[in-house]
Amino acid sequence: xxxxxxxxxxxxxxxxxxxxxxxxxAQAFExxxxxxxxxxxxxxxxxxxxxxxxFVRVSDHSYSTVQRIVxxxxxxxxxxxxxxxxxxxxSSRLHDVNVIGSLNLLAAAGAPGSxxxxxxxxxxxxxxxxxxxxxxxxxxxxxxxxxxxTPVERSLLEAEALVSDFAHNNPExxxxxxxxxxxxxxxxxxxxxxxxSRRWSPSLFGYDPLLQFIxxxxxxxxxxxxxxxxxPGTFNVGAPGRVPLxxxxxxxxxxxxxxxxxxxxxxxxxxxxxxxxxxxxxxxxLLRYGRGMDTKRFAETxxxxxxxxxxxxxxxxxxxxxxxxxxxPAESYTYQEDLEHFLRHANSVAHRADEPSTPA
Amino acid sequence: MVAVxxxxxAATKSQRPVAAAADNGHRPHHVPTAEPGADQEPAGPxxxxxxxxxxxxxxxxxxxxxxxLYDPVYRSWFRVEWDGLEKIPTEGGALLIGxxxxxxxxxxLVIMHGIETELGRxxxxxxxxxxxxxxxxxxxxxxxxxxxxxxxxxxxLLREQGQLAVVFPEGSKxxxxxxxxxxxxxxxxxxxxxxIAMRAGxxxxxxxxxxxxxxxxxxxxxxPLGRLLRLPYCPxxxxxxxxxxxxxxxxxxxxxxxxxxxxxxFDVPPDLGRYSRSKVMEAAESIRADLQETVYxxxxxxxxxxxx
Numbered sequence: 183x184x185x186x187x188x189x190x191x192x193x194x195x196x197x198x199x200x201x202x203x204x205x206x207x208a209q210a211f212e213x214x215x216x217x218x219x220x221x222x223x224x225x226x227x228x229x230x231x232x233x234x235x236x237f238v239r240v241s242d243h244s245y246s247t248v249q250r251i252v253x254x255x256x257x258x259x260x261x262x263x264x265x266x267x268x269x270x271x272x273s274s275r276l277h278d279v280n281v282i283g284s285l286n287l288l289a290a291a292g293a294p295g296s297x298x299x300x301x302x303x304x305x306x307x308x309x310x311x312x313x314x315x316x317x318x319x320x321x322x323x324x325x326x327x328x329x330x331x332t333p334v335e336r337s338l339l340e341a342e343a344l345v346s347d348f349a350h351n352n353p354e355x356x357x358x359x360x361x362x363x364x365x366x367x368x369x370x371x372x373x374x375x376x377x378x379s380r381r382w383s384p385s386l387f388g389y390d391p392l393l394q395f396i397x398x399x400x401x402x403x404x405x406x407x408x409x410x411x412x413x414p415g416t417f418n419v420g421a422p423g424r425v426p427l428x429x430x431x432x433x434x435x436x437x438x439x440x441x442x443x444x445x446x447x448x449x450x451x452x453x454x455x456x457x458x459x460x461x462x463x464x465x466x467x468l469l470r471y472g473r474g475m476d477t478k479r480f481a482e483t484x485x486x487x488x489x490x491x492x493x494x495x496x497x498x499x500x501x502x503x504x505x506x507x508x509x510x511p512a513e514s515y516t517y518q519e520d521l522e523h524f525l526r527h528a529n530s531v532a533h534r535a536d537e538p539s540t541p542a
Numbered sequence: 543m544v545a546v547x548x549x550x551x552a553a554t555k556s557q558r559p560v561a562a563a564a565d566n567g568h569r570p571h572h573v574p575t576a577e578p579g580a581d582q583e584p585a586g587p588x589x590x591x592x593x594x595x596x597x598x599x600x601x602x603x604x605x606x607x608x609x610x611l612y613d614p615v616y617r618s619w620f621r622v623e624w625d626g627l628e629k630i631p632t633e634g635g636a637l638l639i640g641x642x643x644x645x646x647x648x649x650x651l652v653i654m655h656g657i658e659t660e661l662g663r664x665x666x667x668x669x670x671x672x673x674x675x676x677x678x679x680x681x682x683x684x685x686x687x688x689x690x691x692x693x694x695x696x697x698x699l700l701r702e703q704g705q706l707a708v709v710f711p712e713g714s715k716x717x718x719x720x721x722x723x724x725x726x727x728x729x730x731x732x733x734x735x736x737x738i739a740m741r742a743g744x745x746x747x748x749x750x751x752x753x754x755x756x757x758x759x760x761x762x763x764x765x766p767l768g769r770l771l772r773l774p775y776c777p778x779x780x781x782x783x784x785x786x787x788x789x790x791x792x793x794x795x796x797x798x799x800x801x802x803x804x805x806x807x808f809d810v811p812p813d814l815g816r817y818s819r820s821k822v823m824e825a826a827e828s829i830r831a832d833l834q835e836t837v838y839x840x841x842x843x844x845x846x847x848x849x850x
C-alpha cells in the first residue's frame with residue numbers, strides 16, 4: 183500500500199543473486215527505470231547475465247560483511263531469494279544459508295540507521311510439511327500438522343521465525359513472505375524436477391499424491407509483484423489446480439518406479455548414491471501425501487498466474503523433450519568478473535548517461 | 543481386520559438412473575451452487591489433462607467403476623430402503639450425519655451410493671486421516687470421493703462449494719463396538735460436526751441406519767494385534783467365524799433401512815471465529831438423542847434382521 187508512494191526511485195538489494203531466482207529478479211529490475219540501483223550478493227558467480235547490477239561475491243554471509251554492504255549502498259528494499267530448498271546440497275549448507283544467512287541479513291537490515299523499508303522473502307510450501315493429517319489446502323494462518331523433522335523444513339521454519347521477529351521489531355518495514363509451491367522450469371533444478379526429467383522416477387507404492395506446481399517464470403513475477411505491490415504479510419504462491427503424480431509422470435514422459443511405501447529411503451539409498459534419482463526425506467513425504475496451498479490471499483493482491491499447475495508441467499515437459507532432442511545446450515553464459523567490472527566502471531566505456539531518464 | 547480392508551467400492555457414488563439429467567460422462571461433479579473456490583480449475587474437459595482427477599483427488603472414471611461394482615451389493619445384497627429421502631436438499635450444502643456400525647461399516651458406502659443413485663448428487667465422505675495412510679486403499683478412497691475429516695476441508699466443501707458431505711460423529715468408536723452394544727450410539731466427540739455446520743451455515747441432516755450392525759457383528763477385539771498392525775481397532779467378527787478368511791471382507795446380507803430425519807438448522811451467523819461451546823454441545827447432544835430415538839424406532843418396526 184505504502185509502497186506506491188516511495189516508488190519514485192528505489193535502491194534494491196537482491197540476495198542469492200548468483201542463483202536463478204535472484205539473477206532473474208535482478209534482471210527484471212534492471213529494466214525498470216524506477217529502480218536506481220540494483221545490488222546483488224551471492225556466494226558464487228551469477229548464472230544469468232546482469233547488465234547494471236552491482237554484483238558482490240561474498241564468500242561468507244557474516245554480519246559484518248552484509249551490514250557493510252547494506253549501509254554502504256543505502257538500499258531501501260531487500261529481496262531475499264538466497265534461501266535454499268534443495269536439501270540434496272547438504273544439510274550444513276542449508277543451515278548456513280537459510281538460518282545464518284537470513285539472521286545476518288535481517289540483523290543488518292535492522293541495524294540502527296538502516297534505510298531498509300521493504301523486505302520480500304522467498305520461502306517455500308515446505309514449511310507446511312506433508313502429512314496424512316493435512317487439510318486439503320493450507321491457508322497462510324494454519325500451522326503444520328506435525329513438527330518438522332527434515333533439515334530443510336526446519337531451516338525454513340527457523341528462517342521464517344527470524345523474519346517474523348524482524349517484522350515485529352521493525353514495524354516501519356513492509357515485510358512480505360512468499361511460500362512457493364513446487365517449482366518447475368527448464369532453468370532450475372530441484373529434487374522433484376530432476377526426477378521428472380529422468381527416464382525413471384521414484385514413487386511410493388499405493389500412493390498417488392496431488393501436487394501443486396508453479397512455473398519458474400511465475401515465481402520471478404510473483405517476487406517482482408510482491409516488491410511492487412508492497413503488501414505486508416505471508417502469502418502462499420502456487421498455480422491453480424492440483425495434479426496427481428501419476429499424471430505428472432505421464433506428461434513428463436517418465437516412468438514411475440514404485441518403492442516400498444515404508445523405509446523407501448533405505449531401499450532407494452543405493453539408487454540415490456549413484457545418482458539414479460533424488461529422494462530427500464521431504465520428497466518422500468510429498469510423494470506420499472502431496473500438498474495443496476490456498477492461494478486466494480496472494481491472488482487478492484492482484485497477481486495472475488501465466489501457467490496453471492498442468493500448464494507448468496506441460497511447459498516443463500516440452501523443455502525436457504527439447505533437451506533430449508537437441509542435447510544439453512552449451513553453457514550460454516559465464517560470468518567474467520573482469521569484464522563485468524570493466525563494463526561498469528572503466529573510463530573508456532561510453533556510459534549512455536540517461537537512457538532510463540527519457541522523461542525529461 | 544477393519545474398516546479398512548474393504549477393497550472399496552468404497553465411497554461409491556452414482557448419478558445414474560434417476561437424475562437422468564446430465565450424465566454426459568464429463569459432467570463437472572461440482573454442483574454449481576455456491577461460488578467456486580478461487581483456486582479451482584475450470585470444470586469440464588481439459589485437453590491438457592491426461593486424467594480426470596479433480597482438485598479433491600476424485601476421479602469420475604473411478605467413481606463410475608466403483609458405482610458399477612457396488613450397485614449389486616446395494617440392491618441385491620443389502621436391499622437398501624430409504625425413508626424420507628426428499629428431506630435431502632437437491633442443491634446447496636448440507637452435512638449428513640449417521641450412526642456408524644459394523645466392523646467394516648457399510649453405512650457410509652450405502653449413504654453415499656444411495657444419495658448419488660437416487661438424487662444424482664455426489665456425497666463427499668469425510669473420514670479419519672487414517673485412511674490416507676494406507677497404501678492403495680488411501681488412493682482409491684480419495685479417487686472415489688473420500689476426504690480427510692478436517693474442519694478446513696469440510697468448510698470448503700460445504701460453504702464454498704455447496705456440496706453434500708457425510709460424517710459419522712462417533713468416529714471409530716461406532717464401528718468398533720461389540721455386538722452386545724449394538725445400536726447404542728457412542729459419544730459424539732467434541733461436537734466438531736455441529737461447529738463446522740454452524741460455521742458453514744448449512745443444516746445438519748441426521749440419517750438413522752438399521753441393519754448395519756448385523757452386516758459384520760464384532761464378537762470381541764484384540765487390541766494388541768490392532769496396535770501391532772497399526773489399525774484403529776482389530777475385531778474378530780461373526781463373519782470370520784462363519785466364513786473364515788473370506789469373512790474379513792464379506793458382510794452378512796442384512797436388510798439395510800435408512801431414515802432421513804428433519805434437517806437441523808442453527809440460528810447463528812456463519813463464518814464466526816468461534817461459537818459458544820455450550821451451544822455446540824447442547825446441539826450435538828440433542829441431535830444424538832434424536833438419532834438414537836429414531837434408531838430405536840426403526841428397530842421396533844423391524845420384524846426380521848434379514849428381511850426388514
